[in-house]
Amino acid sequence: MSRWEYFLRRLLLSIPVVFFGATATFVIFRFGPIDPAAAIVGEAATEASRESYERTREQLGLTQPVTDHYVEYMRDLFLLNLGESWVISPGTSTVDLITTYAPRTLWLGFWAVLIPIFVGIPLGIYAGLNANTRIDYAISMFGIVWRAMPNFWLAVILLVVLSQSGQLFGFSWPDFLVDTPVTGTPDLSALGSPSGFAAATKQILPAAVVLGSASMGSELRIARTAVLETINSGYVELAKANGVSQRSLVWKHVLRNTLVPLVPTITNEAFLLIGGSIIVEVVFGIHGIGYLFFQAAINGDLPLVTALVFVFVLVVVAMNLLQDLLYVLIDPRVGYDGR
Incomplete structure (x- = not known):
């Protein structure tokens, strides 16, 4: 099996995973503890409210047979017709809400991945x-x-330290370099300007350090172990015996082989972005x-919860495919001998 046949096989295997995740969101919607119709119109206490309740159930497809509702639900899901928010922003498309909130998490995730790579691995x-x-x-240590x-x-410790940085360190973190609050959503509308980029970066850094803290420790440990294993391998000893310089040895042999075990660690940070970012x-x-998922969950905004769960499934599958692609590009042995 060639490397690219291996990757294609992994791509095809991801399709049932996506269907399983989509089915899980349907089960939450149809059989979960929250009655979707009651969540929208309230309890059917009067005759008028009972009629409104039944109309809402019919509009949501809850009066259909389960199989028909499942087919319709899956069709809408894969067409990204994910419904409208009930509580967080009533009448607003869940897709619009996700696209509004997602850039802030992507900005946080970008730095949460970058900091461990440029600190932990070196x-x-x-x-x-x-x-x-x-x-x-x-x-x-x-x-x-x-x-x-x-x-x-x-997160709590860092928040307290930065809030009291003037008394602890003699300088105020909110006033350092550019004026930014310790907490709050960074303004991403001015990333094109140096001052806007600096402000958005500074404001997100404490949260990125916290989110990437576990990854930093893991990447550091794995990189150290991989270097030790590579240095003690036979081909490195042979290169030393042939007079290869230490610099060439490190750049051509050690670093490249160190990256292979780090690939799953780096790509698995997508799971941290899903769980830890909340x-x-x-x-x-x-x-x-x-933050949006947390608010939707505690307020019973079912369409928004199911839409976000489906998006999380897509992110996990995409990161797993990225991991397989990186394996194919970094390690030429992948795909051969049944691997």
Whole structure:
């Protein structure tokens, strides 16, 4: 099996996963604890309200046989006809709400992925190249601490520290470089200007550090282990015996092979963006997808909840496909010998 046949096979296998996720959203809508019609019109206490209740059930397809409703629901879902919000913004399309809130989560996710890559991986590689030294022990301890801290705890601690930075460090974080609040949604409308980019970046950095904290520790540890395994491998020893320079050895052999085990760690951060971003966005007051999902769930906005669950399924599948694609590009062995 060639590498690209392997990737095509993985692409085809993702289709039933998407259907399973879509079916799960249908089950939530049809058989969940919330009565969709009652959530819209209230309890059917009077004759008029009972008539309104029945009309709403018919409009939602709840009076149809389950199979007919399932087919209609799946058709609308894959056509991105995801209904309208009931509570958060009554009458507003869920797609419009998601596209409004999604850029803020993407901005948070961008930095939450970038910070561990440019901090955790270089530290892990440096520790691996200097194994069993004081700097290796210090970096390893740093990775363990960052990996162990729960992001909800770290979020609260960081929020308190930044709010009291003037008393603790002698400078005020909100006034540092550009004026931004410690919490709140960053303004992404001015990213094209240097001042707007700086303000949006500074305001999102504390939340990004918290969201990427677990990934930073994991990437550091995995990078260190991969470097140690690569350095002690036979082909590296052979390259050393042939007089290959240390710089060439690191760049041509060590770094490339270090990336292979890091691929799933980096791509799996999509799961952190789904689960962790809910907590982080609520704590820091960022009105992103996680915050929207939290508000929809506690207010019983069923169409918005099911739409967001379907979007989360698509994100997870897309990240898994990206992981497979990166494997194909980085490791030429993928796809052969039944792998």
